[in-house]
Amino acid sequence: MHEDNIKQLKVLEDEIRKCNLCPLRQYRKNAVPGEGAYNSKIMFIGEAPGEEEDKQGRPFVGKAGQVLNEILKEVGIKREEVFITNVVKCRPPHNREPNDEESNTCIKNYLEKQIELIKPSLIVLLGNVAIKYVLKLNEPSKIRGKKYIKNNTIYFPTYHPAVALYNPKMKDALLKDFKTILSIYNEIKNKKINLPDFF
Ligand code: URA
Numbered sequence: 001m002h003e004d005n006i007k008q009l010k011v012l013e014d015e016i017r018k019c020n021l022c023p024l025r026q027y028r029k030n031a032v033p034g035e036g037a038y039n040s041k042i043m044f045i046g047e048a049p050g051e052e053e054d055k056q057g058r059p060f061v062g063k064a065g066q067v068l069n070e071i072l073k074e075v076g077i078k079r080e081e082v083f084i085t086n087v088v089k090c091r092p093p094h095n096r097e098p099n100d101e102e103s104n105t106c107i108k109n110y111l112e113k114q115i116e117l118i119k120p121s122l123i124v125l126l127g128n129v130a131i132k133y134v135l136k137l138n139e140p141s142k143i144r145g146k147k148y149i150k151n152n153t154i155y156f157p158t159y160h161p162a163v164a165l166y167n168p169k170m171k172d173a174l175l176k177d178f179k180t181i182l183s184i185y186n187e188i189k190n191k192k193i194n195l196p197d198f199f
Contacts, residue, residue, distance in 0.1 A: 034085025127160025
């Protein structure tokens with residue numbers, strides 16, 4: 001990865017930590033830019049930081065994060081080798097869903113730039129908020145569980161890991177999707193998928 005991209009990602013993270021662009025700024029303890037390998041071929045995008053993420057300034061470190069960690073481990077993907085972030089970087093009050101203004105502002109100013117600099121080949125969208133705002137779709141649940149290709153990038157829309165906290169059976173559904181994600185990721189790493197061939 002180019003040195004300059006790393007520098008730009010760090011500058012972006014500093015901007016996120018000081019961001020004043022939407023009303024969520026007033027509720028946060030810490031903004032959560034995201035973390036992981038800047039040169040990763042795979043990026044995971046969740047909805048928004050929760051209470052624990054807000055406390056620590058890191059993504060997916062609370063209960064939903066434990067589920068994500070378990071599933072990554074079960075399929076054999078190391079958390080350190082992926083990049084994890086969210087649609088919005090600040091916690092909405094009482095964990096409500098981020099609204100259109102908050103989501104679109106944060107995506108335009110930060111998430112799109114992170115994607116541009118990291119250039120992942122595969123983007124996993126965790127839950128309906130990520131699917132709806134990243135892919136700009138009105139009926140996000142309809143495309144869950146299969147590849148969606150846009151702008152030279154493979155998107156994989158799946159459930160949010162928190163679903164397994166309320167319904168333990170959903171862990172199997174998540175695992176099934178993550179096995180598919182692993183096989184796409186392996187194909188990309190082994191260069192069996194040549195992205196321009198998709199178009
Ligand atoms: N839920 C999310 O969508 N993102 C986090 O970082 C934590 C919980």
